[in-house]
Amino acid sequence: MSRILNIVERHTHHSSRRQHSMTMAIMRKGKQFRWQRKHLIGLRDLTAEEIHYILDTAQGFEQISTRSVKKAPPLRGKVVVNLFFEDSTRTRTSFALAASRLSADVVEFTMKNSSVSKGETLLDTARNLESMGVDIVVIRHNAAGAPKLLSRNINACVVNAGDGYCEHPTQALLDVYTIRQMKGSLEGLKIAIVGDISHSRVARSDMWAMTKLGAEVTLVGPPTLMPADVGRLPVNTSYSLDEVIEKVDVINMLRIQFERLGGNPFPSIREYSRYFGLTVERMQRAKPDIVVMHPGPINRGVEMESEVADGTNSVILRQVANGLAVRMAVLFLVNQAAAETPA
Amino acid sequence: MKVILDAEQIDKTLRRLAEEIAAQTSRADDPVIIGIRSRGEILAERLAEHLSRRLNHPVPCGTLDITLYRDDLNAPQSADQPLVRTTEIGFALDDKTVILVDDVLYTGRSVRAALSALIDLGRPKAIRLAVLVEREGREFPIQADYTGYKAEVRPGQFVQVNLIESDGKDEVVVE
Numbered sequence: 323m324s325r326i327l328n329i330v331e332r333h334t335h336h337s338s339r340r341q342h343s344m345t346m347a348i349m350r351k352g353k354q355f356r357w358q359r360k361h362l363i364g365l366r367d368l369t370a371e372e373i374h375y376i377l378d379t380a381q382g383f384e385q386i387s388t389r390s391v392k393k394a395p396p397l398r399g400k401v402v403v404n405l406f407f408e409d410s411t412r413t414r415t416s417f418a419l420a421a422s423r424l425s426a427d428v429v430e431f432t433m434k435n436s437s438v439s440k441g442e443t444l445l446d447t448a449r450n451l452e453s454m455g456v457d458i459v460v461i462r463h464n465a466a467g468a469p470k471l472l473s474r475n476i477n478a479c480v481v482n483a484g485d486g487y488c489e490h491p492t493q494a495l496l497d498v499y500t501i502r503q504m505k506g507s508l509e510g511l512k513i514a515i516v517g518d519i520s521h522s523r524v525a526r527s528d529m530w531a532m533t534k535l536g537a538e539v540t541l542v543g544p545p546t547l548m549p550a551d552v553g554r555l556p557v558n559t560s561y562s563l564d565e566v567i568e569k570v571d572v573i574n575m576l577r578i579q580f581e582r583l584g585g586n587p588f589p590s591i592r593e594y595s596r597y598f599g600l601t602v603e604r605m606q607r608a609k610p611d612i613v614v615m616h617p618g619p620i621n622r623g624v625e626m627e628s629e630v631a632d633g634t635n636s637v638i639l640r641q642v643a644n645g646l647a648v649r650m651a652v653l654f655l656v657n658q659a660a661a662e663t664p665a
Numbered sequence: 666m667k668v669i670l671d672a673e674q675i676d677k678t679l680r681r682l683a684e685e686i687a688a689q690t691s692r693a694d695d696p697v698i699i700g701i702r703s704r705g706e707i708l709a710e711r712l713a714e715h716l717s718r719r720l721n722h723p724v725p726c727g728t729l730d731i732t733l734y735r736d737d738l739n740a741p742q743s744a745d746q747p748l749v750r751t752t753e754i755g756f757a758l759d760d761k762t763v764i765l766v767d768d769v770l771y772t773g774r775s776v777r778a779a780l781s782a783l784i785d786l787g788r789p790k791a792i793r794l795a796v797l798v799e800r801e802g803r804e805f806p807i808q809a810d811y812t813g814y815k816a817e818v819r820p821g822q823f824v825q826v827n828l829i830e831s832d833g834k835d836e837v838v839v840e
C-alpha cells in the first residue's frame with residue numbers, strides 16, 4: 323500500500339493522472355482523507371479529523387502573509403462576496419484580505435448600501451449575486467441558520483462568518499489554531515471561556531471545536547449570561563472566575579457586547595469586571611504559561627486590564643494574524659470541494 | 666517493475682550532479698538549493714551537502730511547496746486532493762542563483778508551478794534546474810540544466826523515485 327501511495331504522490335501533478343485511475347480507486351477505498359464540504363456552516367457538524375485538516379492546511383498559508391509578494395494564485399478568476407447583514411470590521415476585512423491573497427476578486431455587500439433595505443429577501447439577494455457569477459458567499463446574519471438556508475438554495479459555496487447566537491466557525495478555527503501553535507495540541511488542555519456566553523456565537527463554535535479536539539472546556543460567567551441549554555452542552559460551567567483561574571491552560575475572554583445586552587444582566591460594568599475581568603492580580607494566580615485570548619475588539623478595563631491584554635501571555639494579535647491563514651485555508655478548501663463536485 | 670538506479674548509483678549520480686553544478690557555479694554566484702516537495706526536498710538536502718563540501722562553504726537549502734501554483738486545482742477530474750503544505754525557505758532569494766531540485770522531470774508542469782512560486786518569493790539572479798531522472802513527455806518548454814539519469818520510458822510507464830527518508834529505501838524504478 324505504501325508503494326501505491328508513493329506512486330500517487332509522485333504523479334499527482336502529471337497530466338497522465340487519468341491512466342492511474344485504478345490506483346486512485348484503490349486509494350479512495352483506503353484511509354486517505356478527503357475534504358468534501360463546499361460549505362462551512364458550523365463546527366458542530368465537523369469531525370476532529372476535518373478540523374485538523376483545516377488547521378494543517380492553514381499552516382501552508384501562513385507564510386504568504388510574510389513574504390514580499392503577499393499573493394498566491396489558487397482562487398484566480400473566482401469571485402468572493404462578503405454578504406454582511408450585521409456590522410463587522412475585522413472579520414470582514416480578514417475575509418476580504420484572505421480572498422485577495424488567494425487572487426480572488428472580492429465584492430463587498432453590506433446592509434446599509436444594499437437593496438435589503440428596500441425589502442429584498444436574503445434568498446433574492448443571494449440569487450441575484452449568484453447570477454453575477456459569484457463563486458463563494460461569505461455571510462454574516464443576525465438570524466441563526468441563515469447560512470444554512472442559503473447553502474440549500476444556491477450553488478455557490480457558503481461560508482458562515484457569524485449567524486445569530488449560533489456559530490462563528492472561522493473565529494473558533496483561528497482560536498484552536500492559535501492554541502495548537504502555542505501548546506502543540508489541545509488534547510487534555512483545560513480551557514475557560516469567560517463572559518457573556520449566552521450572546522456569544524464565538525463561545526458556541528469554540529466549545530464545539532475545542533471539545534472535539536480533546537480539550538476540557540469550562541464556561542464562566544454570571545448566571546444571567548449563561549445560555550438556557552448549557553446543561554445539554556459538553557462543557558462544565560462555573561459562576562466564579564476565581565474558582566477556575568488557577569487551573570486553566572488557556573483562557574478566552576469574550577467581549578461584553580453592550581449592543582446585544584437587553585435588561586440588566588449585571589448591576590454595573592465595574593461589578594462585572596470585579597468578578598469576571600482578567601486583572602493583573604488574577605494573572606498572578608494563573609499558571610505562568612497560561613495563554614490569554616480575546617476575539618476582539620477588547621473593552622479595555624472591562625474584560626481585561628490593558629496590562630494583561632498587552633502582556634506576554636496574550637496572543638490576541640497572533641489570533642488576528644492566524645485568522646487570515648485560517649480563512650485562506652477555508653476559502654481554498656470549499657473551492658476545492660466545489661471544483662471536485664460536478665455541478 | 667525494473668530498477669534503473671540502485672542506492673549506490675543514486676549516490677554516485679548526486680555526487681556527479683554536485684560536481685557539475687560546482688564547476689559552473691562560483692561562490693560569487695551565491696548558490697542556494699531549493700527542493701520541490703516532497704522527494705525533491707530530500708534530494709536537495711543531499712545535493713546541498715555535497716555542494717557545500719565542493720565549494721567549501723555552506724550552501725543554504727530550502728523546501729518549496731507548489732500546491733497553490735498547480736494548474737489543475739480547479740480541474741473537476743482531479744482524482745487526488747492536493748494537500749497544501751509549508752514552504753520553508755529561511756533566506757532571501759534576491760540576487761541568488763537558485764538550483765531548483767526535483768526527482769523526475771516529465772511533463773514540466775511541476776517545474777512551471779515552481780518557477781511561478783519562486784518569483785513570488787523574490788528575484789533570483791538565475792534559476793537552474795537539476796533533476797535526478799528525466800524522461801520524455803514534456804508538455805511545457807522546460808528543460809533541465811543538470812540531469813542525473815535519462816530514462817528510456819514508454820508512454821504509460823511510470824518512473825518512481827524511492828528515497829530512504831520517505832520510502833525506506835533508495836532506488837529508482839520503472840513500472
